[in-house]
Amino acid sequence: MHYGGDYNPEQWDESVWQEDVRLMREAGVTMVRVGVFAWARIQPAEGVFDWEWLDRVLDLLHRSGIQVSMATATASPPPWATTNHPEMLPADENGATYWHGSRQAYAPSSPVYRRLAATLLTELVSRYKDHPAIAMWVANNEYGCHLHYDYSDNAATAFRAWLQARYGDIDALNRAWGTMFWSQRYTSFDEIVPMRKAPYSHNPAGMLDFKRFTSDTLLELFTMERDIIKGAGSEHPVTTNLMGFFAPADYWRWAEEMDLVCDDNYADPNDPESFRTAAFTRDLMRSLKPDVPWILMEQATNAVNWRPANAPKAPGQMAALSMQAIGRGADGINFFQWRQSRQGSERFHSGMVPHAGLHTRTWHDVVGLGGTLKTLPRFSTTDAGARIALVLDWDSRWALSSPDHPVEIDYEQLVMRWHAALHRQQLLVDIRHPEHDLSGYDLVVLPHAYVLTDAAAANLSAYVRAGGTLLVTAFSDVVDEHDGFREGGFTVGLRDVLGVAVAEFGALVPPARSAGGGSAGDTGAEAASPSAAGPGEDHADLSGPFGRARGEYFAEELQLLGDDVQVLGRFTSGRLTGLPALTSNAAGDGRACYLATIPDDAGMAAVTGWAAAQAGVRPVLDVPDDRVEVSRRGDVLTLINHGGDAVTVSVSGTDAVTGDIVENVTLERFGWTMIHIG
Ligand code: GLA
Numbered sequence: 001m002h003y004g005g006d007y008n009p010e011q012w013d014e015s016v017w018q019e020d021v022r023l024m025r026e027a028g029v030t031m032v033r034v035g036v037f038a039w040a041r042i043q044p045a046e047g048v049f050d051w052e053w054l055d056r057v058l059d060l061l062h063r064s065g066i067q068v069s070m071a072t073a074t075a076s077p078p079p080w081a082t083t084n085h086p087e088m089l090p091a092d093e094n095g096a097t098y099w100h101g102s103r104q105a106y107a108p109s110s111p112v113y114r115r116l117a118a119t120l121l122t123e124l125v126s127r128y129k130d131h132p133a134i135a136m137w138v139a140n141n142e143y144g145c146h147l148h149y150d151y152s153d154n155a156a157t158a159f160r161a162w163l164q165a166r167y168g169d170i171d172a173l174n175r176a177w178g179t180m181f182w183s184q185r186y187t188s189f190d191e192i193v194p195m196r197k198a199p200y201s202h203n204p205a206g207m208l209d210f211k212r213f214t215s216d217t218l219l220e221l222f223t224m225e226r227d228i229i230k231g232a233g234s235e236h237p238v239t240t241n242l243m244g245f246f247a248p249a250d251y252w253r254w255a256e257e258m259d260l261v262c263d264d265n266y267a268d269p270n271d272p273e274s275f276r277t278a279a280f281t282r283d284l285m286r287s288l289k290p291d292v293p294w295i296l297m298e299q300a301t302n303a304v305n306w307r308p309a310n311a312p313k314a315p316g317q318m319a320a321l322s323m324q325a326i327g328r329g330a331d332g333i334n335f336f337q338w339r340q341s342r343q344g345s346e347r348f349h350s351g352m353v354p355h356a357g358l359h360t361r362t363w364h365d366v367v368g369l370g371g372t373l374k375t376l377p378r379f380s381t382t383d384a385g386a387r388i389a390l391v392l393d394w395d396s397r398w399a400l401s402s403p404d405h406p407v408e409i410d411y412e413q414l415v416m417r418w419h420a421a422l423h424r425q426q427l428l429v430d431i432r433h434p435e436h437d438l439s440g441y442d443l444v445v446l447p448h449a450y451v452l453t454d455a456a457a458a459n460l461s462a463y464v465r466a467g468g469t470l471l472v473t474a475f476s477d478v479v480d481e482h483d484g485f486r487e488g489g490f491t492v493g494l495r496d497v498l499g500v501a502v503a504e505f506g507a508l509v510p511p512a513r514s515a516g517g518g519s520a521g522d523t524g525a526e527a528a529s530p531s532a533a534g535p536g537e538d539h540a541d542l543s544g545p546f547g548r549a550r551g552e553y554f555a556e557e558l559q560l561l562g563d564d565v566q567v568l569g570r571f572t573s574g575r576l577t578g579l580p581a582l583t584s585n586a587a588g589d590g591r592a593c594y595l596a597t598i599p600d601d602a603g604m605a606a607v608t609g610w611a612a613a614q615a616g617v618r619p620v621l622d623v624p625d626d627r628v629e630v631s632r633r634g635d636v637l638t639l640i641n642h643g644g645d646a647v648t649v650s651v652s653g654t655d656a657v658t659g660d661i662v663e664n665v666t667l668e669r670f671g672w673t674m675i676h677i678g
């Protein structure tokens with residue numbers, strides 16, 4: 001179990017380093033990430049490198065038995081780079097330049113940035129690839145974090161090349177994008193611009209491609225660095241730190257290129273539900289690369305600095321969130337950063353060694369957690385034993401974040417609410433992509449899968465016919481991969497297994513909801529939230545075998561395509577009173593259910609609870625309070641009480657830390673335990 005954080009010794013006088021290392025040992029630190037923002041210190045000018053200080057840092061850490069996850073230092077070019085090469089700077093949608101003076105001031109597609117980064121990394125790797133302190137490489141930092149999209153001339157050139165590679169000739173692009181509408185027909189790739197500010201909404205297929213291009217461009221930066229490291233003969237794993245369900249990068253594709261997954265997560269201590277968002281993120285990280293444990297690369301010991309109000313963590317909360325990560329597949333717990341910065345934008349951000357010194361709860365808790373990690377069992381697997389798959393993908397997220405739909409919906413928030421509904425019921429889930437093999441799951445939940453490829457539709461249909469239970473919700477299977485309608489209207493891909501097709505989406509006025517509870521590193525992330533409700537119908541009640549629920553966003557009118565389709569639930573209020581709201585259809589050896597709305601939180605729990613029971617899936621454990629979270633990793637259950645009051649849970653097994661036989665456990669606020677049930 002790795003334990004540590006970002007170590008940025010370039011901020012400190014060398015006399016502090018000795019104390020750092022002594023304190024790291026006291027805290028049980030096993031590994032630190034070095035050099036993440038050290039480009040300006042390593043390379044004071046083009047062609048000039050200063051390594052001696054870094055040699056001493058790495059040697060000191062090695063002598064002290066502390067491993068290094070070596071950062072590649074490419075995340076923030078120094079001012080000399082952007083002064084000498086201003087053409088590498090990124091631009092916003094108005095063409096305005098983002099200048100240096102903060103961090104991450106580079107266009108991801110800039111050939112100059114790539115050359116400078118590659119040169120730096122080639123030197124770094126050649127100097128340190130055999131250094132005995134190094135155990136892992138971490139490329140760049142949070143790709144795309146602050147600058148989600150770049151619209152510079154670099155992006156224009158690269159986007160054109162990307163489109164040319166995808167479509168071959170411009171007529172194919174014209175057909176895919178439907179450019180006969182609004183006189184958008186292109187005669188050459190050179191006419192295409194990267195979705196800069198336009199008078200009105202952009203071509204939806206073009207927008208979707210621009211988001212795919214952005215993800216691919218960032219990924220090229222990662223693979224460039226990975227290939228330099230591996231090409232130099234280093235055998236250590238190469239990774240980068242992801243940011244949960246991050247908008248600009250399709251992490252399904254990224255994970256395939258990474259040796260292991262790392263995540264940064266800053267659950268908001270002010271948000272009493274942020275532990276659920278964190279649980280979702282951790283399930284996603286485990287699911288991105290199910291066979292390899294992931295590492296929590298960054299979290300905060302206490303408060304961050306970048307929210308409007310930055311609450312400290314409550315006593316016990318830091319350990320509870322750390323155990324949550326481990327219980328959901330992590331083999332390492334790290335913080336940003338080791339020693340709190342005295343200067344710079346993050347001087348109010350907590351660290352492992354706080355400004356207030358060692359007689360603080362923060363330091364006490366850092367030492368305590370380091371000690372605790374040493375007592376944990378060794379996990380041989382990340383397997384959660386989940387019988388349910390929650391299916392998500394970036395295409396639907398990207399397409400739904402563009403305008404011009406029946407109603408604005410926030411795909412990310414809704415997917416997290418579906419996960420939370422399952423989480424509240426102790427129903428364990430893996431997260432999968434619509435084209436993944438789903439055959440191991442008893443229930444697949446497919447919420448608002450707006451973009452559905454032919455391959456995904458075939459995959460999901462095959463899953464049903466082979467005996468699975470599929471729950472599809474409103475606004476799924478609407479468009480193809482180019483955000484265009486298929487011949488035959490809506491619900492074309494899945495209609496054979498569903499036995500229904502949507503005739504009309506029946507948009508409702510969206511409920512007003514706060515954006516709150518952001519997950520990883522959403523420093524500057526867009527806070528997409530549906531606009532406030534105006535007058536009009538804002539919900540439709542429904543009832544069915546799950547009980548009663550309130551439907552929001554859509555009350556879809558369904559066409560039943562056969563006599564065998566069962567209508568299990570009906571709308572009980574609004575325009576569609578009396579019409580089908582939940583259907584079920586037998587197909588092959590399985591069953592596909594369609595829910596013609598998106599329920600509120602209680603409704604999501606009711607419907608998923610019903611669907612799980614239909615599919616024969618039981619909660620992992622019965623607990624008396626839904627703020628007690630239970631996860632499973634191999635034959636170890638992790639129980640955490642995120643609520644305010646002590647809760648007693650009956651669970652039999654042996655305590656994975658003490659070996660004691662257990663029948664009941666009482667968990668105080670933020671109390672946790674790991675129980676061997678094997
Ligand atoms: C305007 C435009 C039309 C169409 C409609 C849609 O009237 O002239 O081309 O966009 O709005 O409401």
Ligand code: GLA
Nearest residue numbers: 141142264266298304336521
């Ligand atoms: C991100 C960055 C870190 C730091 C933290 C602060 O995760 O990677 O460098 O800025 O946010 O929360």
